[in-house]
Amino acid sequence: MGKVTLKIQNHQAWLSINRPEKRNAIDYEVIELLNEQLDIIGENNEVKVLVVTGVGEQAFCSGGDLSVFHSIHTKQEAKEMLVKMAEVLHKLFFFPKPTIAFLNGSAVGGGCEIATACDFRIAEKNVKLGFIQGKLGITTGWGGSTYLVERVSNQDAFWMLLSAEIFDAKEGLNRGFIQNMFTREEFDYWLMTYTKQPLGVIKAYKQRILAQYNQNVMLERVLAEIEDCSTLWETPEHHEAVQQFLQK
Numbered sequence: 001m002g003k004v005t006l007k008i009q010n011h012q013a014w015l016s017i018n019r020p021e022k023r024n025a026i027d028y029e030v031i032e033l034l035n036e037q038l039d040i041i042g043e044n045n046e047v048k049v050l051v052v053t054g055v056g057e058q059a060f061c062s063g064g065d066l067s068v069f070h071s072i073h074t075k076q077e078a079k080e081m082l083v084k085m086a087e088v089l090h091k092l093f094f095f096p097k098p099t100i101a102f103l104n105g106s107a108v109g110g111g112c113e114i115a116t117a118c119d120f121r122i123a124e125k126n127v128k129l130g131f132i133q134g135k136l137g138i139t140t141g142w143g144g145s146t147y148l149v150e151r152v153s154n155q156d157a158f159w160m161l162l163s164a165e166i167f168d169a170k171e172g173l174n175r176g177f178i179q180n181m182f183t184r185e186e187f188d189y190w191l192m193t194y195t196k197q198p199l200g201v202i203k204a205y206k207q208r209i210l211a212q213y214n215q216n217v218m219l220e221r222v223l224a225e226i227e228d229c230s231t232l233w234e235t236p237e238h239h240e241a242v243q244q245f246l247q248k
């Protein structure tokens with residue numbers, strides 16, 4: 001099995017990050033695979049909904065793979081990595097069919113960004129969530145804060161981003177970040193709501209939601225976010241925080 005798996009069944013595409021030993025952290029190969037698979041799934045007329053999740057019970061995704069990305073030092077290098085993953089999140093946000101992040105475990109840093117790009121975030125009961133980038137001396141850099149302000153109130157977005165706190169699914173629910181707390185069985189049942197109509201109906205309603213957004217404007221906002229993150233990437237605060245995690 002590769003670092004990303006795809007299973008298509010009952011009109012559902014399950015796209016899973018498969019690095020449980022690294023808490024499903026994102027490296028360059030994962031970025032490439034996600035990018036490729038999104039194109040394939042988008043064009044598959046059997047698929048009515050896309051579920052993004054992580055393999056295992058511990059993590060949805062722990063964000064960027066710090067054991068790989070710690071070698072990025074300059075602003076330009078940081079930008080190149082961030083732009084690649086921002087492309088994946090852009091595809092997710094503008095995906096032609098409903099997208100659901102099934103949070104089967106911790107979603108932190110870029111993991112929360114991926115979840116934010118999806119239309120829905122469904123969490124299992126005991127998951128831990130957090131836009132912890134601030135504690136690493138950086139901001140979101142894959143488009144996460146751009147999409148977050150489209151998902152929750154400005155006040156809740158500020159709290160999640162600025163506090164950089166870890167919060168649980170119940171708090172996520174209260175802040176509008178999580179739509180439902182479900183077991184896997186409950187989730188399977190709920191998913192049927194999104195697959196029982198014909199594909200034409202599903203895609204048409206998704207377009208009504210997307211019609212609120214101008215793709216170029218959203219891209220500009222994401223590029224500004226990348227600029228901030230890549231500027232901060234060069235700072236000693238960031239490199240020290242990453243070293244601390246790696247030494248732990």
Ligand SMILES: CC[C@@H](C(=O)O)C(=O)SCCNC(=O)CCNC(=O)[C@H](O)C(C)(C)COP(=O)(O)OP(=O)(O)OC[C@H]1O[C@@H](n2cnc3c(N)ncnc32)[C@H](O)[C@@H]1OP(=O)(O)O
Nearest residue numbers: 021022023025062063064065066067106109110140141142
């Ligand atoms: C870089 C892009 C940026 C963005 O644009 O958003 C980011 O994503 S910044 C955020 C980067 N991510 C993190 O800082 C999260 C780091 N991980 C954790 O905080 C925790 O691992 C966890 C996700 C809360 C899970 O905790 P737990 O279940 O207790 O697992 P362990 O901590 O013991 O981890 C097991 C294993 O996995 C390795 N690991 C976990 N996350 C990462 C990661 N992001 N990059 C690389 N490796 C990671 C961890 O080192 C352990 O490895 P071993 O010690 O070899 O078993």
